[in-house]
Amino acid sequence: MEKSFEPAQIESTWYARWEASGAFKPSGKGDPYCILLPPPNVTGTLHMGHAFQQTVMDMLVRYQRMRGMNTLWQVGTDHAGIATQKIVENQLAVEDKTRHDLGRDAFVERVWKWKEESGSTITNQMRRIGAAADWSRERFTMDPGLSAAVQKVFIDWYRAGLIYRGNRLVNWDPVLGTAVSDLEVNNVERDGHMWSIRYDVVDPQPGELDHLVVATTRPETMLGDAAVAVHPEDERYKKLVGKQLRLPLTGRSIPVIEDDYVDKDFGTGCVKITPAHDFNDYAMGQRHGLAQYNIFTLDAKIVSDKDWAVNASKPGGSGRVRSKYFDTATDIGIPAKYQGLDRYDARKIVLADLKELDRLVETKPHKLQVPVSDRSDAVIEPMLTDQWFVDLTSDMLADGRPGGRQAITQPALDTVRSGEIKFVPENWTTTYTQWLDNIQDWCISRQLWWGHRIPAWYDEAGNIFVGEDEADARKSATIAPVGALRQDDDVLDTWFSSALWPFSTLGWPANGPVKNERGEVVANWEQDKIFLPSAVLVTGFDIIFFWVARMVMATKYFTGQVPFREVYINAIVRDAEGQKMSKSKGNTLDPLDLIDGIELEPLVAKSTKSLLIPQVREKVEKRVRKDYPDGIPAIGTDALRFTFAALASYSRTINFDIKRAEGYKAFCNKLWNAARFVLMNLPEGEIAAPAGSPVTEAERWIITRLKQTLGEVEQHFVTYRFDHLAQALYEFTWNELCDWFLELSKPALNGDDAIAAASTRHTLLVVLESVLRALHPIIPFITEEIWQSVALKLGLSEGSLMQRPWPRADEIVADDAATAEIEWFKNVLSGIRRIRSEMNISPAKAIPLLLADGDASDRARVAKFAAQIAFLGRTEAPQWINSGADEPAAAAAVVGTLRVMIPLAGLIDLGAEKARLAKEITRIEVEIKKCEGKLGNANFVANAPAEVVTQERQRITDWNTTLTALREQAQKLG
């Protein structure tokens, strides 16, 4: 083995060998254990969040595989409709083209091409992380099999009445030109204004109000006002309810209505109602039967008569914006001067005109929540459009069949409420159930070209025909189509296909094998359905609604099963200061840069590459140079993975500190060198197991500690406490195996007792091999590399560590007596070391060692460990001082009643030792006082559990023993 651990060398070969060996595929033996990879965007690249999440999944998968489970890690990628389409549109923009220049078919073809080019980037990055996933079953949400599942689900739900098409107010992204779901809209606080506008009463009565003042943040929408609402109990306006108001600028007259929704005390207590462009107003419009004046085009300009004609001329799919009541913009009173203006330009002009007319009463600054598209940052425009929805809210359909709440939403709630699906940490249950309790119907149609095209056709009368293809749609229709059929232009929300992931990837709905584009079998429902439900879903809280809930809905509905038994919500990865990682802040980390390392200049170039604004570039460059003056050191995959494990508590964020990762690289190096030590102490060839149990206490102790550690690790796997699990293995490996057992083995290996030496050699080998197995799920590369050498010694020349069983605690025999012996030894040695260190005795200098008092067991132990004490304590052979004999002045440590002494002569300052003793005595006196305080309290003795009282009594006894010995020592010093 090389002298130090070099991750790059080790990592380069192992992954390919594992994958080629077929070790990532289900074994076909044992109980099924399945994990679904949240499919990343096919054209994406790996970020820290992915790396963390995938490390978690990989640890679970590797662990369970070693435990003998029939393990499937189902991988694949997502077509990510909007995101992917946008990337390709941006590419076209460079050529000064739009998707419309290409046309639908050519554009979609181009996206496929881009998918082929970049689709392997992220999967190759996953391989660098070490993800032991079954790539032979890799899927893509738009591959034929999954597309078939999407189609069947759409058709089945449609035929069950659970998918419907409706003209509804939806969130419209005017930049992307598509509807988006509620979840894809973020409300962002922005500085704006509140404008108060005067609306005059038509034919005011003498002595009554002749106008109302409405307050609005969006004055341009007044062109579409349908009413002004006041609160029913608002005395100020009571008399005006039912009267008409003259809408400024348009001249239309609109009614004053009353509605509970209005807050009397906010603003003037009068609200302008624009049913076609505001969700609350829409609802109020429905309650009061108000007209819906649609005043915007799909790119958020004020409609013109021209647009109107265009829109009105097309039935069905593309005639998307339709007023139910009016035919032209002029008809609804939009003056020609506003027609065709962008919404913000219109706002300026409307305000100017209102001011001109003396209708603008007040302008004041106002902070408001602006709905912004998650995907384009465009301000969302609520828009009345024809869209497809999944019914999630009706209890029963008109024809008596179960509605969406009953058929889809409620089962999804019940499975979680009943505990059939468990969230880890469990408080996410509340988030999940509260969202489902308040859910709205799901808008699933998107006006994009990249995605699953909706399997619906329209005839010339606008009738809808749904089927697998046009022929099937015709066949299953109950009415004869009028004229030709035309397929719906829309595609489905990306999350629609993601919702099916748990069962579509297993081959549903096909009866036989499902093949991919290359003709390879990727799934077979009849066989693979054993992997449903999967064991655990590892995912971020940000997609509980988008994905988790919808998987539960769809999987439960179509298979009757839950998609997974547990949902482990992983933490969000942030930078070392707890800041969100973002490119514009310059605090992102590329996991591959951590693995491979990167020099400062390439890192600066990379970090600023995609930043267009000079100020931001400058800021980012500054930050990168400050944070990484020497670039990023290569820490390797294993150290990165160990860091993720060590940080994965139940906390909802983890702050990634490179310092910490470097610490775990040191751990890898430690393991590497421990292995070197073991191997260089073994003779050539295979090592036969000695007859009988391990000879020395040290061996039996380390085996006992191994058992305890493994038991803890097993438990932490059950509860997903990767931090504890990693820490337990870290501490065992470093603080016990390396610090103590390896050191203790040295005198044994080099001593005269050949039997003890042989036994120790074998124990070193066996314990090392067990540790490698136990650590393999966390740090697969280094453990595999070392294991190859270790395996030869054990006669396991074939195969890979991946295929070894995980070392189970219950297969190991504990020896508590040996543990007590070694604890005693550690105390003695620590005492000696402390004296040496505090008295500044050179570590190289061998010193005399005297022993006094103590009992028979101390004598036996000293005899037994004499060589180890001398070797590790750098002392001469221990000498006992008989009770009552003269003692030289010495520094002492106390272990029970035993005094371990280093004579002062020429080594130690008497005063310093006295001071040291005094300090120790004081400390123990304080402890004793605390104990006495407790035991002196009758209530404590009466109420505390018996074992706590006993324990307290034991402690006071022990402290007193130590105190007595220390006092005696102090007295001897004079």
Place this chain on the structure above:
RNA sequence: GGGUGCUUAGCUCAGCGGUAGAGCGUCGCCCUUACAAGGCGGUGGUCGUAGGUUCGAUCCCUACAGCACCCACCA
């Protein structure tokens, strides 16, 4: 407005009813033949504030303060 977290050593975090822990940092001594990416030893905390429950509270309860995040949203 509804919900969920967090506040413990200089930093980042575990612990969660019964002697305050880890990593990193820091200080001292050592290149001791597995490892200086190391060894040995040390320093460092009235566990956000105020009450309460309890024999006993960092841990449970209540209030408050500060910091995050999610959902909904008053024009």
